[in-house]
Amino acid sequence: MSLTSLAASAEPETAAHGIAKTPTGVVGLDELTGGGLPAGRPTLICGGAGCGKTLLATTFLVNGAVDHGEAGVFMSFEERAEDLAKNVASLGYDLEKLIADGKLAVDYVRVERAEIEETGEYDLEALFIRLGYAIDSIGARRVVLDTIETLFAGLSNTGVLRAELRRLFEWLKTKGVTAVITGERGEGPLTRHGLEEYVSDCVILLDHRVTDQISTRRLRVVKYRGSAHGTNEYPFLIDDHGISVMPITSAGLDHPVSQEVVSTGIAALDEMLGAGGYFRGSSILVSGLAGSGKTSLAAYFADATCRAGGRCLYFAFEEPPRQIVRNMRSIGLDLQPWTDQGRLRFSARRPNLYGLEMHLATMHREILELAPAAVVVDPLSSLVGSDTNDVQNMLLRLVDLLKSRGVTTLFTSLTHGSIELARTDAQVSSLMDSWLLLYNREANGEHNRQLYLLKSRGMAHSNQVREFILGSTGVVLRTPYIGPEGVLTGSARMAQEAREKAASLVRRQAIEQRASDLKRDRARTEAQITALRAELESQEAEAKRLIQEAESREALLEQGRQDQQSRRGGSARRE
Amino acid sequence: MEPGTESYNLRLYIAGQTPKSIAAIANLRRFCDEYLPGRCTVEVVDLVQNPRLAQGDQIVAIPTLVRRLPEPIKRIIGDLSNVERVLVSLDLAATPPEGTLQ
Numbered sequence A: 001m002s003l004t005s006l007a008a009s010a011e012p013e014t015a016a017h018g019i020a021k022t023p024t025g026v027v028g029l030d031e032l033t034g035g036g037l038p039a040g041r042p043t044l045i046c047g048g049a050g051c052g053k054t055l056l057a058t059t060f061l062v063n064g065a066v067d068h069g070e071a072g073v074f075m076s077f078e079e080r081a082e083d084l085a086k087n088v089a090s091l092g093y094d095l096e097k098l099i100a101d102g103k104l105a106v107d108y109v110r111v112e113r114a115e116i117e118e119t120g121e122y123d124l125e126a127l128f129i130r131l132g133y134a135i136d137s138i139g140a141r142r143v144v145l146d147t148i149e150t151l152f153a154g155l156s157n158t159g160v161l162r163a164e165l166r167r168l169f170e171w172l173k174t175k176g177v178t179a180v181i182t183g184e185r186g187e188g189p190l191t192r193h194g195l196e197e198y199v200s201d202c203v204i205l206l207d208h209r210v211t212d213q214i215s216t217r218r219l220r221v222v223k224y225r226g227s228a229h230g231t232n233e234y235p236f237l238i239d240d241h242g243i244s245v246m247p248i249t250s251a252g253l254d255h256p257v258s259q260e261v262v263s264t265g266i267a268a269l270d271e272m273l274g275a276g277g278y279f280r281g282s283s284i285l286v287s288g289l290a291g292s293g294k295t296s297l298a299a300y301f302a303d304a305t306c307r308a309g310g311r312c313l314y315f316a317f318e319e320p321p322r323q324i325v326r327n328m329r330s331i332g333l334d335l336q337p338w339t340d341q342g343r344l345r346f347s348a349r350r351p352n353l354y355g356l357e358m359h360l361a362t363m364h365r366e367i368l369e370l371a372p373a374a375v376v377v378d379p380l381s382s383l384v385g386s387d388t389n390d391v392q393n394m395l396l397r398l399v400d401l402l403k404s405r406g407v408t409t410l411f412t413s414l415t416h417g418s419i420e421l422a423r424t425d426a427q428v429s430s431l432m433d434s435w436l437l438l439y440n441r442e443a444n445g446e447h448n449r450q451l452y453l454l455k456s457r458g459m460a461h462s463n464q465v466r467e468f469i470l471g472s473t474g475v476v477l478r479t480p481y482i483g484p485e486g487v488l489t490g491s492a493r494m495a496q497e498a499r500e501k502a503a504s505l506v507r508r509q510a511i512e513q514r515a516s517d518l519k520r521d522r523a524r525t526e527a528q529i530t531a532l533r534a535e536l537e538s539q540e541a542e543a544k545r546l547i548q549e550a551e552s553r554e555a556l557l558e559q560g561r562q563d564q565q566s567r568r569g570g571s572a573r574r575e
Numbered sequence B: 001m002e003p004g005t006e007s008y009n010l011r012l013y014i015a016g017q018t019p020k021s022i023a024a025i026a027n028l029r030r031f032c033d034e035y036l037p038g039r040c041t042v043e044v045v046d047l048v049q050n051p052r053l054a055q056g057d058q059i060v061a062i063p064t065l066v067r068r069l070p071e072p073i074k075r076i077i078g079d080l081s082n083v084e085r086v087l088v089s090l091d092l093a094a095t096p097p098e099g100t101l102q
Helices: A004-014 A053-067 A081-089 A095-100 A125-138 A150-154 A158-175 A267-272 A294-307 A321-329 A336-341 A356-370 A388-404 A423-429 A490-568 B019-035 B083-089
Strands: A042-047 A072-076 A104-108 A116-118 A142-146 A178-184 A202-211 A214-224 A233-239 A242-245 A283-288 A312-316 A344-348 A374-378 A408-414 A434-443 A446-456 A466-471 A474-478 A481-483 A486-488 B008-014 B040-046 B064-069 B074-077
Touching (some): A053 A104, A053 A142, A072 A081, A104 A125, A116 B083, A125 A158, A150 A158, A158 A178, A233 A356, A294 A321, A294 A408, A294 A434, A312 A321, A312 A356, A388 A423, A481 A490
Parallel strands (some): A072 A142, A283 A408, A312 A344, A312 A374
Antiparallel strands (some): A233 A242
16 A cells, blocks of 8 residues: 555655645545646656546646636647537536636647658747747646657657657746646557656556456556655546546545444334444444345435434445335335435446446545435445455445545445355455344244344444344334244244233233232131121120129128118227 | 649748758748749748747648648648759659659
8 A cells, every 4th residue: 555645744844845736636636646746847648549648638727727727738639629629528628618718728730741741851849839829828837738649650750859859848847837748558668659758757657447348447656756656556437527536545544533323223223232323434234135124224224314414325236216215115214305305315326337446436426525424335245346355445445435534334235145154244344343234034934034233343232133023114123032942033932922921911810819819818807807806895895794783783782781780780890 | 724834822931040941941942943933922931920820830840831822732841952852742843753752
């Protein structure tokens, strides 16, 4: 991996001493070169036919004129001004308007061997005069010569040509313009006529390769005098937005990290995750067999993101977006309002339409454009390269891009076979912060879905399996019955639950029965007690009466005795 | 029109008073006096004075002689020191000298 970060870290010291650079405005190229092309010096862009040299050169001029206020001169040796304008009109570049505004000058130089006779000594001073005139007439700071090798085809005196070319590039330097020279790739090291001898400050090589019927374009900065630069081959893309190059955005792993948590969209799943959801900016892998519910999980996540106010970009590589929306309605999730509001954007394309690099580049562009809070890639497994290294590489760049922007991403991946996962998944999973596995378990003649939370970096999480039920009201995560027979799901679980419910009902009835028995016993006993007490009271009353009677009889007897005594004795022995 | 009777309109492009340009002017004058007496109009354009004119006739090299009439337009680059080549290029040779035709 190369030195973009080295350039970045070296910048503070060398900014004052490093060479001045002219930004090209091509996405990614300015990052690769640490600021753009060397200012005031010529840069050679070479490549085979159809590689995009003219387009790159034109983009350089147009961006200079439109974004940086630098007028430019395009000296074309192959195409007329009108043809050039037509070719780039589809990219939204209005060359004619720029020419009319005095920001651009196009000079078509035609050199046809059949029309020219060489008779004696000559030089190419007229070329200098034309170029000089064009530069001075609009005060140009940027110049493109495309492609000067045509002169070799038109004029036979190569000695003169080489000498004049050498003089031309020196002259361009004295004019202080940043020049882009295009050259056709030859048999030899770089260009057919050895232009790299004269233009050696900066050389960029474009390449257009076809592997497995899919073509990829690559760019390499072969040489850049006076500046550190990324030296690897980087894929680039030409589409209706123009050229964009895809460098790895950071060589180091210094992404910003967030403590915030975003909801998964399913409350029970949020609970399973110790932090209460996914960390913002993390990457999540949902893998599973066909039909296990990966897209549903992804859709819930998209819904949760939109609900929380963010935008979601959903890359669909398998199902058309309308189908996804329709299917989600069947589980009670309506994504249509979010699409209508523009919060949820679907981006659907066939995976085998382009190579991985093109996919990456288009995804990159859409992510930059929409700046979503969350991205869904469904499924990742359909982006297969001829080589798993390619997938790994591409994924690394994509995850890198997303993390550096703090975008929470959910990838779904189709696994094949059993719970022992496919090799790709194992490789891919190391880039993921959380990994959910949806597993279909067959038991008793049915397939039931289970959800395993295999890993979630940075938080405690449940290690228990859950049964994953997609009902018409949504997703339900149910703790399965874990008993002596193992995990029971689906109808086996329902049967077990019914059994348990019946058993508990019986127990409850028994308890109630006991309770009512007890009540009855108590009532009876209390009745008995009351009766005994009543008897006791009546006995007490009887006894009291008898005692009273006895006492009163005693009192009477005593009285009688005394009376008798007083009548019999006269002197009472009284003390 | 028979060959040998049309009138020639020639324009010589130069860039300042360089040795090559001066040589070309001299050579052209001599040539015209010898081969096209009385039926040759010569115009000398100094591109240093009039840079804009280079684009119109697609001039790349200096000196360049453009035969504007009779048609077709022909461009001859160089200081015109090789008289035979000039004759051939301007279609003035009666029979092509051997070995010089391409």
